[in-house]
Amino acid sequence: MEEAELTRIREQFTREVGERFPGAPIERIEVLQYGDDPEVEPGELLAKVIIAAPADGTDRRQAFEAFHEEYGTALRDFRTELNKLPFRVILQFTTTGEPGDGTAKPVIRVAHGRGGPGADGGLTPVMARLGAEDLETLDTLITAGIATSRADAVRWALTRIRERPAFDQLRAHTREIENLKSQF
Numbered sequence: 001m002e003e004a005e006l007t008r009i010r011e012q013f014t015r016e017v018g019e020r021f022p023g024a025p026i027e028r029i030e031v032l033q034y035g036d037d038p039e040v041e042p043g044e045l046l047a048k049v050i051i052a053a054p055a056d057g058t059d060r061r062q063a064f065e066a067f068h069e070e071y072g073t074a075l076r077d078f079r080t081e082l083n084k085l086p087f088r089v090i091l092q093f094t095t096t097g098e099p100g101d102g103t104a105k106p107v108i109r110v111a112h113g114r115g116g117p118g119a120d121g122g123l124t125p126v127m128a129r130l131g132a133e134d135l136e137t138l139d140t141l142i143t144a145g146i147a148t149s150r151a152d153a154v155r156w157a158l159t160r161i162r163e164r165p166a167f168d169q170l171r172a173h174t175r176e177i178e179n180l181k182s183q184f
Contacts, residue, residue: 001033001045013047016081020074024067027052027096038135041150042142044088053095060095067093088149128154 001009010031017029030048032040040046051067053060068075075093082089130138138153147153161167 006031006033009045016078017049020078021049021071024071025052025063026050034139040090041088042139043148044090046090046092047082048092048094051093051095064093064095 010029013031014029017026027050029050030046032046032048034040034042034044037046051064053063079091082091135150138147138150141147141153141156142149147156
């Protein structure tokens with residue numbers, strides 16, 4: 001994405017958050033694109049709203065829950081608006097705190113826009129940890145236009161595996177093994 005376009009989106013997002021959550025204890029807002037964070041895929045943005053927690057850091061979850069309780073309706077309306085965007089946005093609300101300080105930070109993380117909630121039909125989400133080379137492979141499939149997201153690229157690769165004759169043989173052998181196991 002062009003820097004000028006990203007700057008405009010950042011400004012618009014900051015303005016929207018300020019208008020929708022007036023008086024909220026928001027410490028900062030970040031809009032990240034592919035390359036800024038390993039979780040951001042090509043063609044999507046990560047919009048982070050970091051809620052200030054009490055100075056002692058002990059009540060982050062309570063601060064987060066209080067924010068959600070007070071601004072729940074505004075949050076739902078904001079998510080509805082984000083679904084109208086022509087590109088995918090991951091909206092993340094979290095609290096401040098040091099990573100690795102031994103306490104988990106509460107997080108709301110939802111995908112919106114093109115490919116957002118409901119676009120996956122009856123698919124099951126699966127979490128996978130991939131190395132840099134695997135991520136580069138998936139991102140190449142996206143850049144080439146073969147897939148629209150990393151999840152789509154993984155589904156494409158799995159489809160190619162199922163099309164190979166050796167996979168049918170593997171499935172047949174797996175069924176034989178399962179049948180033998182059941183006889184014990």
